[in-house]
Amino acid sequence: MANYQVNKTYQEINEKIKKGQAVVVTAEEIIDIVRRKGEAEATRTVDVVTTGTFSPMCSSGAIINFGHTRPPIKASRVWLNNVSAYAGLAAVDVYLGATEPAADDPLNKVYPGEFKYGGGHVIQDLVAGKTVHLLAEAYGTDCYPNKKVEKDLTLKQLPNAVLFNPRNCYQNYNCAVNLSNRTIYTYMGPLRPRAGNANFCTAGQLSPLFNDPYYRTIGIGTRIFLGGGAGYVCFPGTQHNPGKPRGDNGVPLGPAGTLMVMGDLKKMSPRYLVGVSLLGYGCSLAVGLGIPIPLLNEEIAHFCAVTDEELLAPIVDYGHDYPAATGRILGHVSYAQLKSGKMDLDGQMVPTVPLSSLVRAREVAQMLKEWIEKGQFLLGEPVELLPGSEEIHCVPTASRDS
């Protein structure tokens, strides 16, 4: 146990939040405070740092219970607005995945496909209060004789709807370029030939896991901002890989940690859960996610003060290396550079393009800050922290982090 000058507990901070006395700043605001006051003094002054991100996060979806019918049905195939949901669960439970396209989508048959409507859009429609058409089919049993149900539903009428995202909130991500001779359409957006543009997808210094690189405060039970409501980190995300190489500041130099998160869909907002269509790639869901980081000691303040200049993204060629899974990295570029609008790639100036909305990420961090200041949102002390590199055995994913 290290010796810190400042030691605070979750309980102490929560007491201050309840009294409306907690000092909360965003991960952008803390940078200057630490610079002016130093880490220890900043930790004494500030209780919580709020982070935020808003990006397409493909590994997202909703667990939906659509309610028993008369006669009852044990649904085996289910569609919501003609988007297939997985029904291999109990009678009227389904899982609707964000990337599932509508059943009649032409996909990439007319290349590049537009993927105008899919699971992510159904989730946004539900959250927006729109009516969604349900079709369920079953083979029929003695106890569940019904073989077909069709009805219109709204989120309010559903007995349960839970956003459950197996892999969100990547700690760092690739900067994508295309060194081939034709335009390609990827989950990192359209990439013009001969490195015509470089796309990146994190909020940089505002992004949650950049501010707590060793997961000192984030784990199972951490209460978070999720899709406009409150949610929880319920487990390490799939492909959580804390063992990725790190810079001197402890921050991974490529996609590393991930989070599995969940929350009550009924309390979320269509502003922070947006169905997206990625040209030539597929459907997805843009998720607004923010994590409050308690300044328990000055070391955490030190990590929260990280700036875009010190955060590096690996540059990956999606024209050849990514589809061939070579694992090759062309170099690293700082988020300060990426946000500036252009970067140097072997002497060529390449325009940089964000896929992640920094404007809305700031909104998330700001909203979370206000909730905590008003005493509406208490910190959840993790039952168990996310595994660090020493505790987890990771199956190497060879830079396939999509």
Added chain:
Amino acid sequence: MHVEMLVLQFPREVVDQPIIYRLVKDFALEFNLLRAAINPRQEGLMVMELRGHPKDFRRGLKYLRQTGVKVRQVAREVRRNEERCYQCGTCTAVCPTGALYIERPGMAVAFDASKCSACEHCCPACPAQAMEVRLNRAAV
């Protein structure tokens, strides 16, 4: 200097003539081609930005019309649905005229409709489907 974004419709009979060459050579007009679909013995279509001295510009347009090319100004056809746009910036990867750009350091995505050539590249590229094409009937 006068600049306009134009849609040129070439009737079948003239697609084999070097019309754009004449625009450059005889009228000293500068062009920036944004879209072209010209096939032998079929009607052709071009979207271009045309730039030059106002007098040359007028004469050039007169010449075009005399050859049978239908000329119309691009109506402000592409609009942004501000409700849907979540300010990511993906569109800036494909916008050829800089009508869609990022305001730094705030990183908000701005849309300057006056620079838009209505090439529509942003429409399928926008993840939120916020870029909408609308026909401005008055200008057609």
